[in-house]
Amino acid sequence: MSDASATPDHDAEVDVDAERMLRVAQGDQQALREIIEHWQGPLINFFYRSLRSVEASEDLAQTVFIRIYRAADRYQPTAKFSTYLFHIARRILINEYRRQSRKPLDAVDPAELHASTPGTDKIRMMELEEAFAQAVENLPENQRSAILLLKQQQLSYEEIAKALDASESAVKSWIHRARQKLKEELADFYQPE
Known part of the structure; x- marks a missing residue:
């Protein structure tokens, strides 16, 4: 019986960020801070591997958080939160590539x-x-x-x-x-x- 009770707890942990995002939609600023705290490092690493600039990576991670905050009222947890987050991050990265293609890299x-x-x-x-x-x-x-x-x-x-x-x-x-x-x-x- 302990195995059965462990599964729902594990599922709740997996979806904790989706739950936080729903709280953000209700105006919960603490939930937004928790999302940022949890995902800031992984997002910066994702952008850094492509851009090789800590500054640009931090800026793009901030842009992702702004986008999810603005879209909170439309958020629907149809997939894992990480999937939703990195879908947005990928779009932002594509836009950054387009922007950089117009100017030379250092x-x-x-x-x-x-x-x-x-x-x-x-x-x-x-x-x-x-x-x-x-x-x-x-x-x-x-x-x-x-x-x-x-x-x-x-x-x-x-x-x-x-x-x-x-x-x-x-x-x-x-x-x-x-x-x-x-x-x-x-x-x-x-x-x-």
Whole structure:
């Protein structure tokens, strides 16, 4: 009987953010603070993997919270809250890509990285991080979003499909292609010149 009573408690925990969102719709500011507190880090990480800027990632996370606050009265918990949240985050990220495509990105001089970091292991790790970030950035948007939602946010294929407005088979295909492309990119990075 203890197993049966554990299931509803677990389900309640899973949907706690959806419940909070319904409270936000009723004007509960504490519920909004709880959502922000719970999701700020994961959202910043999601944006950072694509943008590689903490400042821009924080700004976009703030934009997500503003959007969900403004949409609270229309919110319907038809899927997990994380699916709803990352669907909005993805749209905001797409808009940011469009905005950035109109202006050049800041470049970092690799010599500055080497000069400020003592030790070859640390330099090697930084080079790997840079290569990985660049490889993720080079992925098509649908593949990048799918792989980041899977790895960073640990969403299921079904949840990713809902967040990206796609079929599960499309999501599986995008993730497979993203993994293959990342393997190729990183293998090229380590080949001797």
